[in-house]
Amino acid sequence: xxxxxxxxxxxxxxxxxxxxxxxxxxxxxxxxxxxxxxxxxxxxxxxxxxxxxxxxxxxxxxxxxxxxxxxxxxxxxxxxxxxxxxxxxxxxxxxxxxxxxxxxxxxxxxxxxxxxxxxxxxxxxxxxxxxxxxxxxxxxxxxxxxxxxxxxxxxxxxxxxxxxxxxxxxxxxxxxxxxxxxxxxxxxxxxxxxxxxxxxxxxxxxxxxxxxxxxxxxxxxxxxxxxxxxxxxxxxxxxxxxxxxxxxxxxxxxxxxxxxxxxxxxxxxxxxxxxxxxxxxxxxxxxxxxxxxxxxxxxxxxxxxxxxxxxxxxxxxxxxxxxxxxxxxxxxxxxxxxxxxxxxxxxxxxxx
Amino acid sequence: xxxxxxxxxxxxxxxxxxxxxxxxxxxxxxxxxxxxxxxxxxxxxxxxxxxxxxxxxxxxxxxxxxxxxxxxxxxxxxxxxxxxxxxxxxxxxxxxxxxxxxxxxxxxxxxxxxxxxxxxxxxxxxxxxxxxxxxxxxxxxxxxxxxxxxxxxxxxxxxxxxxxxxxxxxxxxxxxxxxxxxxxxxxxxxxxxxxxxxxxxxxxxxxxxxxxxxxxxxxxxxxxxxxxxxxxxxxxxxxxxxxxxxxxxxxxxxxxxxxxxxxxxxxxxxxxxxxxxxxxxxxxxxxxxxxxxxxxxxxxxxxxxxxxxxxxxxxxxxxxxxxxxxxxxxxxxxxxxxxxxxxxxxxxxxxxxxxxxx
Numbered sequence: 001x002x003x004x005x006x007x008x009x010x011x012x013x014x015x016x017x018x019x020x021x022x023x024x025x026x027x028x029x030x031x032x033x034x035x036x037x038x039x040x041x042x043x044x045x046x047x048x049x050x051x052x053x054x055x056x057x058x059x060x061x062x063x064x065x066x067x068x069x070x071x072x073x074x075x076x077x078x079x080x081x082x083x084x085x086x087x088x089x090x091x092x093x094x095x096x097x098x099x100x101x102x103x104x105x106x107x108x109x110x111x112x113x114x115x116x117x118x119x120x121x122x123x124x125x126x127x128x129x130x131x132x133x134x135x136x137x138x139x140x141x142x143x144x145x146x147x148x149x150x151x152x153x154x155x156x157x158x159x160x161x162x163x164x165x166x167x168x169x170x171x172x173x174x175x176x177x178x179x180x181x182x183x184x185x186x187x188x189x190x191x192x193x194x195x196x197x198x199x200x201x202x203x204x205x206x207x208x209x210x211x212x213x214x215x216x217x218x219x220x221x222x223x224x225x226x227x228x229x230x231x232x233x234x235x236x237x238x239x240x241x242x243x244x245x246x247x248x249x250x251x252x253x254x255x256x257x258x259x260x261x262x263x264x265x266x267x268x269x270x271x272x273x274x275x276x277x278x279x280x281x282x283x284x285x286x287x288x289x290x291x292x293x294x295x296x297x298x299x300x301x302x303x304x305x306x307x308x309x310x311x312x313x314x315x316x317x318x319x320x321x322x323x324x325x326x327x328x329x330x331x332x333x334x335x336x337x338x339x340x341x342x343x344x345x346x347x348x349x350x351x352x
Numbered sequence: 353x354x355x356x357x358x359x360x361x362x363x364x365x366x367x368x369x370x371x372x373x374x375x376x377x378x379x380x381x382x383x384x385x386x387x388x389x390x391x392x393x394x395x396x397x398x399x400x401x402x403x404x405x406x407x408x409x410x411x412x413x414x415x416x417x418x419x420x421x422x423x424x425x426x427x428x429x430x431x432x433x434x435x436x437x438x439x440x441x442x443x444x445x446x447x448x449x450x451x452x453x454x455x456x457x458x459x460x461x462x463x464x465x466x467x468x469x470x471x472x473x474x475x476x477x478x479x480x481x482x483x484x485x486x487x488x489x490x491x492x493x494x495x496x497x498x499x500x501x502x503x504x505x506x507x508x509x510x511x512x513x514x515x516x517x518x519x520x521x522x523x524x525x526x527x528x529x530x531x532x533x534x535x536x537x538x539x540x541x542x543x544x545x546x547x548x549x550x551x552x553x554x555x556x557x558x559x560x561x562x563x564x565x566x567x568x569x570x571x572x573x574x575x576x577x578x579x580x581x582x583x584x585x586x587x588x589x590x591x592x593x594x595x596x597x598x599x600x601x602x603x604x605x606x607x608x609x610x611x612x613x614x615x616x617x618x619x620x621x622x623x624x625x626x627x628x629x630x631x632x633x634x635x636x637x638x639x640x641x642x643x644x645x646x647x648x649x650x651x652x653x654x655x656x657x658x659x660x661x662x663x664x665x666x667x668x669x670x671x672x673x674x675x676x677x678x679x680x681x682x683x684x685x686x687x688x689x690x691x692x693x694x695x696x697x698x699x700x701x702x703x704x705x706x707x708x709x710x
Binding site: 149328337341 | 436493494502504505618668674
């Protein structure tokens with residue numbers, strides 16, 4: 001949509017200007033790219049504030065390392081999914097297959113463990129399943145010019161169907177190595193303030209760091225933003241970058257992230273089930289949008305997506321603390337989504 | 353047939369023209385599927401008349417196609433404007449929840465007036481949902497995908513609020529007959545879907561509406577400059593999609609008479625989009641084919657039925673949906689065709705679809 005914003009650079013106002021321009025720079029032309037992310041951070045702060053004032057007791061604050069640690073533990077798979085989805089959405093595409101891929105990876109992993117494969121092999125195969133699904137979408141989108149929506153829908157059906165073929169029962173994973181990986185954690189603090197860092201958290205944060213690097217500091221990242229800027233990658237081609245290859249790669253990345261998320265979800269539930277992940281792709285897309293990425297592509301930050309996932313998780317925490325029934329979660333998420341798309345719309349209108 | 357070939361064209365031209373028509377591949381798939389089912393289960397193609405009602409596997413096939421067809425009709429119009437409506441599944445759940453909750457609270461759930469009111473309430477909710485989507489898309493200019501996703505996410509929660517988290521069940525024979533009854537021997541859902549189909553075709557093709565829709569879908573700004581009221585037309589289309597989704601929810605849920613907000617219409621929006629795509633309409637807006645929807649809806653139901661007839665586990669249905677969707681899309685892909693036509697890399701591009709479809 002917007003041109004000339006391919007890569008985030010130094011913070012605005014860093015260059016020397018006249019005082020008037022600087023003042024105007026602070027108010028008027030504050031880099032609008034950051035506005036949606038700012039909205040996300042404000043929402044996050046607001047929700048933390050509400051939580052702090054309502055649920056803090058004398059013995060424990062609501063806002064604590066424990067909350068952050070729980071949020072990350074409960075949503076690590078969603079974070080990884082949303083990161084992969086950010087790549088796709090930045091190019092103006094969409095990937096609906098990720099939820100089904102999570103289910104497929106979980107089930108196949110469970111099957112492979114019962115077949116007696118060693119832990120590293122299972123993990124690699126699991127991730128590669130995701131990669132293959134992503135590659136399939138990428139090839140359909142790029143080589144056959146099928147819309148991303150339909151291509152990823154087909155792969156969603158494919159993955160869901162394959163998951164149903166593998167098993168329609170919930171398969172427990174009782175591999176000792178896998179259980180050890182799921183149970184491993186670094187503990188900090190004492191008593192009620194105890195908080196943990198576990199493996200899935202570290203993996204998710206690692207994926208986030210890699211994504212930030214790839215998206216903001218590599219040629220590939222520029223191409224991703226460039227494709228999303230519109231004109232079907234013509235400008236990107238003129239810049240000497242390779243839109244065709246990149247368009248396939250973003251789906252491969254998203255698929256790989258879905259594979260990793262499938263492993264993380266299996267670590268979280270210690271089982272595989274063919275009905276997991278129904279609607280999970282929407283959760284991921286919602287988190288990306290709440291994180292300030294425009295669905296039309298070209299605008300957004302992967303760190304914003306991280307904040308979006310936190311908002312998403314925090315909604316669930318607040319609903320649970322409030323004692324409301326779980327279906328309120330969906331209504332609230334819909335409401336937050338509504339607020340964000342209207343906000344984004346207002347920003348893009350003002351930009352014109 | 354040969355009259356359509358203009359003199360001077362090669363004989364292959366007609367064949368090419370036929371294979372390029374968007375409907376050929378899905379229609380071929382449908383016929384093959386039906387024949388395969390007929391071969392496997394000999395009674396499949398029989399239709400019997402019992403007690404003045406039509407019975408048989410084919411009749412069931414038509415009955416099952418009614419819901420996807422209703423959804424796809426609305427979806428197709430929305431897609432023609434370059435949009436998409438992801439909320440239809442959730443709207444189905446909400447409409448059914450409203451109708452059945454009203455029936456549940458009514459003094460006499462079986463009286464025609466009560467049933468009519470329930471129907472109007474359900475459809476009214478569809479109008480409201482469609483109006484909301486329309487305002488978001490046409491009024492605020494938000495992308496259709498995300499604008500309708502809001503209701504898709506929140507809608508099921510709202511349906512749960514309406515039914516207070518219960519699965520509301522009611523006994524009301526007139527309402528039930530909307531889904532399981534017969535009119536002149538033909539299943540009611542089929543009659544409803546056919547009537548709506550004819551209405552939509554008349555409204556779209558006998559008035560300028562269809563042209564407006566295609567103009568908006570092809571280039572919204574140009575159509576506005578040309579005097580098409582793009583905003584209000586787009587809005588209308590979302591309202592139509594909402595009403596049809598409400599109707600589909602009632603027709604779909606009436607046989608069971610249970611408002612299960614979590615499961616009614618789950619993922620039906622994807623089925624509807626699949627029907628539209630199978631019917632030869634591209635997702636990027638512009639030209640659309642209503643006739644193709646019938647083929648698409650029948651193909652979808654035939655696929656679901658074929659899985660049962662071939663004694664495969666019914667959970668594998670998505671797998672075959674995927675295969676058909678990929679095969680039809682790849683076969684209809686213009687870039688594949690242009691590649692096949694250029695002589696140099698035929699081996700590679702010909703190998704690709706087989707590999708993908710497998």
